Amino acid sequence: MSDKIEVKGTVTSQGVDEKAGSDGDRNSDVEIAVDSQVESDFNVTEHDLAEAKEMASRLTLEEIRPMMEKVLLIHENDPNFPFSIILRIKAFLGNEAIFDNPEKHVVLIEEMKLEAALITVNSPYAEVRAVVDNHDDVNMPCSTIRSWIIGIGFSILLAFINQLFSIRQPMITVQANVAQLLAFPLGKAFEKMLPDVGFTLFGVRHSLNPGPFSRKEHMLITIMANVAWNHPYTNNIIWVQYLPSYFNQSYAGQFSYQMLIALSTNYIGYGMAGIIRRFLVYPSYCVWPASLVTIALNAAFHNDKNPPVESPFGKIFTVSRIKFFGLTFAAMFVWFWFPNYIFTALSVFSWMTWIAPNNVNLSTITGFNNGLGVNPWPTWDWNTLLFDQTDPLMIPFFSTFNKFIGAVISGCIIAAMWYTNTYNTGYLPINSNRVFDNTGGLYNVSAAVDDRGLFDAAKYEAYSFPFLSAGNIVVYLFFFAIYTAIISYAFLYHRHEIAMGFRALYNSFRNNKDGRGEQYQDVHNRLMSKYAEVPEWWYTIILAIAIAFGCAGIAHWETNTSPGVVFYGLALCGLFVVPVGIVKAITGIEVTLNVLAEFIGGSFVAGNALAMNFFKSYGYVTCAHTLLFSQDLKLAHYVKIPPRQTFAAQMIATLVATFVSEGVLNFQINQIPNVCTVHAPNRFTCPGINTFFTASVLWGTVGPIKVFGRGGMYTWLLAAFPIGFVVPIIIYYANKRFQKPWLRQVHPVAIFYGALSWTPYNLSYIWPAVPIAYASWVYLKKRYLGFWSKYNFVLSASFSSAIAIAAIIIFFTLQWTEVELNWWGNSVTAQGCEDSACTLYTLGEGEYFGPRIGEFH
Numbered sequence: 075m076s077d078k079i080e081v082k083g084t085v086t087s088q089g090v091d092e093k094a095g096s097d098g099d100r101n102s103d104v105e106i107a108v109d110s111q112v113e114s115d116f117n118v119t120e121h122d123l124a125e126a127k128e129m130a131s132r133l134t135l136e137e138i139r140p141m142m143e144k145v146l147l148i149h150e151n152d153p154n155f156p157f158s159i160i161l162r163i164k165a166f167l168g169n170e171a172i173f174d175n176p177e178k179h180v181v182l183i184e185e186m187k188l189e190a191a192l193i194t195v196n197s198p199y200a201e202v203r204a205v206v207d208n209h210d211d212v213n214m215p216c217s218t219i220r221s222w223i224i225g226i227g228f229s230i231l232l233a234f235i236n237q238l239f240s241i242r243q244p245m246i247t248v249q250a251n252v253a254q255l256l257a258f259p260l261g262k263a264f265e266k267m268l269p270d271v272g273f274t275l276f277g278v279r280h281s282l283n284p285g286p287f288s289r290k291e292h293m294l295i296t297i298m299a300n301v302a303w304n305h306p307y308t309n310n311i312i313w314v315q316y317l318p319s320y321f322n323q324s325y326a327g328q329f330s331y332q333m334l335i336a337l338s339t340n341y342i343g344y345g346m347a348g349i350i351r352r353f354l355v356y357p358s359y360c361v362w363p364a365s366l367v368t369i370a371l372n373a374a375f376h377n378d379k380n381p382p383v384e385s386p387f388g389k390i391f392t393v394s395r396i397k398f399f400g401l402t403f404a405a406m407f408v409w410f411w412f413p414n415y416i417f418t419a420l421s422v423f424s425w426m427t428w429i430a431p432n433n434v435n436l437s438t439i440t441g442f443n444n445g446l447g448v449n450p451w452p453t454w455d456w457n458t459l460l461f462d463q464t465d466p467l468m469i470p471f472f473s474t475f476n477k478f479i480g481a482v483i484s485g486c487i488i489a490a491m492w493y494t495n496t497y498n499t500g501y502l503p504i505n506s507n508r509v510f511d512n513t514g515g516l517y518n519v520s521a522a523v524d525d526r527g528l529f530d531a532a533k534y535e536a537y538s539f540p541f542l543s544a545g546n547i548v549v550y551l552f553f554f555a556i557y558t559a560i561i562s563y564a565f566l567y568h569r570h571e572i573a574m575g576f577r578a579l580y581n582s583f584r585n586n587k588d589g590r591g592e593q594y595q596d597v598h599n600r601l602m603s604k605y606a607e608v609p610e611w612w613y614t615i616i617l618a619i620a621i622a623f624g625c626a627g628i629a630h631w632e633t634n635t636s637p638g639v640v641f642y643g644l645a646l647c648g649l650f651v652v653p654v655g656i657v658k659a660i661t662g663i664e665v666t667l668n669v670l671a672e673f674i675g676g677s678f679v680a681g682n683a684l685a686m687n688f689f690k691s692y693g694y695v696t697c698a699h700t701l702l703f704s705q706d707l708k709l710a711h712y713v714k715i716p717p718r719q720t721f722a723a724q725m726i727a728t729l730v731a732t733f734v735s736e737g738v739l740n741f742q743i744n745q746i747p748n749v750c751t752v753h754a755p756n757r758f759t760c761p762g763i764n765t766f767f768t769a770s771v772l773w774g775t776v777g778p779i780k781v782f783g784r785g786g787m788y789t790w791l792l793a794a795f796p797i798g799f800v801v802p803i804i805i806y807y808a809n810k811r812f813q814k815p816w817l818r819q820v821h822p823v824a825i826f827y828g829a830l831s832w833t834p835y836n837l838s839y840i841w842p843a844v845p846i847a848y849a850s851w852v853y854l855k856k857r858y859l860g861f862w863s864k865y866n867f868v869l870s871a872s873f874s875s876a877i878a879i880a881a882i883i884i885f886f887t888l889q890w891t892e893v894e895l896n897w898w899g900n901s902v903t904a905q906g907c908e909d910s911a912c913t914l915y916t917l918g919e920g921e922y923f924g925p926r927i928g929e930f931h
Contacts, residue, residue: 119860122196122203130191135176138190142167151567152359153472154199157815195597199361204863205370210601210714216290217719219282220264225298226730228253232303233731237738240305241760246885253299255875258375261287289376293713296368297706298723302731306336307695309739311687313763316743317750320767325631327743332736338624339691340728343699345617346647353575353652354704355711358596360659362708363469369712370867374399383860398865399872406876413455415884421455422903431906438504444911446485447836457877459843461835466843467870469662471851472819474843480828481840484548492544492914497787498923503911505545507833509772511538512922519771529681529775539930540772540781545833551791552829553669555798560665563802563823564653572652582610598711605716635685643692651697658701663827668694676773686774
C-alpha cells in the first residue's frame with residue numbers, strides 16, 4: 075500500500091472533512107495539526123521535529139506498522155514514555171480500517187509516521203535528546219596519548235586521596251566529576267603547549283597533539299576516573315582481619331593476598347557488565363539518568379551551538395551552556411560555605427525544634443538529626459538533597475515522587491511502632507541505624523564472642539539479645555520486600571525487553587557477532603555499529619580470571635571460607651543484575667544487594683564473621699560493580715567512544731587504581747601509629763571500619779537466624795518477602811484494568827526504595843527534592859522545553875561540581891587544621907534531643923527490657 079495519500083478536506087477527529095478548501099490549505103492544516111500534537115506530547119524541540127519530518131516523508135504505511143508494534147511492546151508500561159502517544163498507537167494498531175482505507179485517517183497516519191521517524195532518528199526521551207548528540211564524527215580523536223596521560227594521572231590521584239582519607243573522621247571523597255571538571259583545562263593546555271610529534275603503529279598515527287581537545291577524549295578520561303575513585307570494597311575485610319583489636323590475622327598484611335581479592339572483586343563486575351550489555355546498554359529505554367548529567371557537563375565544554383531559548387522569566391536567554399555552568403558553579407561554590415561551615419543551621423534547618431529542644435514529641439516528629447524530619451522547609455543546603463546520590467534535576471519526577479510516597483508510608487509505620495513500644499522500640503531512639511542491647515546502650519559485640527571472634531552462646535545469653543530501633547526495623551522490612559518486588563516487577567513490566575536481550579546474547583555466541591544489529595535499531599546503536607565491538611570472549615576471560623583470583627585468595631590463606639563464595643556472588647548477581655539494572659537505568663535509583671547478601675551469607679556461615687564478610691563482599695560488590703561499569707558503557711555509547719577503547723580504559727585504569735589503593739593501605743596499616751584507635755593522629759580513627767566490624771560480628775557471628783529466624787524477635791519481618799512479590803502484580807493489573815495516566819507513574823520498586831531512606835536519614839532529606847523535581851521535570855519541561863533542554867542537566871552538573879570542589883577546600887584548609895566557628899548558628903543544631911536522641915521510655919537503675927536473661931536462645 076502506497077504512502078502517497080491524497081488529502082481531501084480539513085482536519086477532524088476522524089481524519090478529513092471533504093467539504094473544506096483547497097488541497098494546499100488542507101495539507102497545511104494536516105501538517106500543522108500533526109506537528110503541534112507530536113511537539114506537545116513528545117516534548118520535542120523544533121530542531122528535532124524538523125529532522126524527523128524529513129525522514130517521515132519517506133516512510134510507508136507498511137513500514138510504520140511493525141515499528142509501532144515494537145514501540146508498544148517495549149514502551150507500553152514505560153513511565154518515561156508519553157501515555158497519550160501509547161493510546162494513539164493502540165488506536166492506530168487496533169483499527170484495521172486505517173490500513174484498508176488510509177485516505178480516511180490521514181492525520182493519525184501522518185502522526186504515526188512522524189513519531190516513528192522521531193524515534194528512529196533520535197531518542198524517544200526528551201531528556202536524552204537534550205544532551206546526547208544523534209550524530210557522530212568517526213574521525214574525532216579519542217584514545218590519544220594526552221587522554222591516557224591525563225586519565226591515568228587522575229586514576230592515580232583519586233585512588234590515592236580516597237584510600238588515604240577513607241579512614242578519617244570525617245572522611246573525604248573526591249569523585250569523578252572533579253576529575254571531569256579539571257580535565258578540560260588540562261586537555262586544553264596540552265593542546266596549546268605540546269608539539270604535533272608522534273609515531274605510527276599498525277597504520278594509526280599517535281601524536282602528542284592531534285588537534286583540538288575533543289569531547290571523546292574528555293569522556294574517556296572521565297570514564298577512567300569513574301572506575302578509579304572508589305577504593306576496593308575488600309579493603310574493609312583487610313582492616314578487620316589485620317588489626318589486633320579485631321581478628322588479628324597478620325597474613326592479611328601480605329600484598330599478594332590483598333591484590334588477589336581486590337582485583338577479583340574489582341574485575342568480576344567487568345565480565346558481568348560485558349555479558350549483560352544487551353540488557354542494560356544497547357536498549358534505548360535504558361536511559362541511565364546519572365549519565366546525562368556527565369554528558370551535559372561534557373557538552374557544556376565542547377558544544378559551540380548556542381540557540382536562543384524562551385525562559386520562564388519572560389526573556390529570551392542567549393547565555394551559552396559553558397557560561398551558564400560558570401555562573402551557577404560560582405554561585406553554588408560561594409553559597410556552599412554558609413550551610414556547611416559558616417552557618418550550619420542553614421543545612422540542618424530544624425527550626426521547629428529550636429522552640430523547645432527538650433520536647434520529646436516535637437523533636438521526634440520534626441527533628442533533623444534524630445527525628446522523623448517532618449518539616450515543610452528543612453534545609454537550605456543543596457547537598458542535603460544528594461544524600462543518596464539522586465539529584466532531583468537528574469532523575470525523572472515520577473521517581474522522586476514515588477520515593478517520597480514510600481518514605482511517608484514507612485515513616486507512619488515507624489511512628490506507630492515507636493509510640494506503641496512495639497518490640498521495646500520506645501526505649502530506643504526512633505530513627506537510629508545502630509544496634510542496641512537491653513539497657514538501651516550500643517550493643518557490645520565483644521560481650522557475645524570469644525577471644526577468636528567466634529560466637530559464644532553462654533556469653534550471649536548472659537548479655538543481651540540485639541535490639542533494633544523502630545526506623546531500622548522498618549528499613550529491614552522494606553529491604554526484604556524490595557528484593558522480591560524487583561523480580562515480579564521485572565517480569566511483568568520488562569519481560570519482552572529481557573527476552574530480547576537473551577535472544578541477542580544467544581545470537582552473539584552462535585554467530586560470533588555482537589548480536590545487536592537486528593535487535594536494536596535506534597540511532598545510537600546504528601552509529602555505534604561503525605566501530606568494532608568487544609568480542610564476547612574478552613569479557614569471558616576477564617570473568618574467569620577474576621573468579622580464579624578470588625578462589626586463590628580465599629583458598630590459599632586461612633580465611634576459614636570456602637571458595638564457593640565467589641560463585642555464590644555470581645549466582646546472586648546473575649539473578650538480580652538485570653532487574654536491578656533496568657530499574658536503575660529507568661528511574662536512576664539503585665537497589666543494592668548488601669542486606670540480602672548479609673542475610674544469606676550470615677545464615678550460611680552462622681558464627682563465622684569473616685566468612686560472612688566474603689559472602690557480603692561478593693554478593694554485594696559483584697552486582698554493584700556490574701552496574702557501575704554498565705553505566706560507563708552507556709556513557710561511551712552515548713558519546714560514541716569505540717567499544718574497544720572503552721574496554722582498554724576501564725581495564726587499565728582499574729588495574730592502576732587497585733595497585734595504588736593497596737599500596738596506600740599498606741602504608742596506613744604499617745606506618746600510621748595507633749591507626750583505628752582514639753589515639754590515632756590526624757583523626758585516622760576508622761569510623762567506617764568500626765561500623766563494618768560491628769556489622770560483620772552481629773550478622774556473621776550472632777547471625778540473622780537468631781534475629782530473624784524461628785524464635786527470633788523479628789521473625790515476622792520475613793513476611794515482607796511474599797508481600798513485596800505481590801505488590802507489583804496488584805499495581806500492574808490495576809493499571810491494565812483502569813488505564814489511568816497517573817497509575818502508569820506508580821512505580822512499586824521506587825516506592826519501596828523510598829521506604830529505605832530512613833536511619834539515619836529522614837523526610838528532611840527527601841521532601842525538598844519533590845518541589846524542585848516538579849519545577850524541573852513537569853513545569854519547565856512542559857512549558858519551556860528549549861530552556862529546560864539547554865540548562866537543566868548543566869545546572870545539575872555545576873552544582874555537584876561546585877559542592878565537590880568547595881568541600882575539598884573546606885576540608886583541607888579548615889577541617890584538617892581544626893579551625894572552627896563557635897557561635898549560635900553552628901551550635902543551635904545540636905541542642906536537647908537533636909544532640910542526644912531522646913527515647914519514649916527510660917529505665918531505672920539496674921532495669922532492662924526485653925526477654926529475661928537466660929530465657930532467649
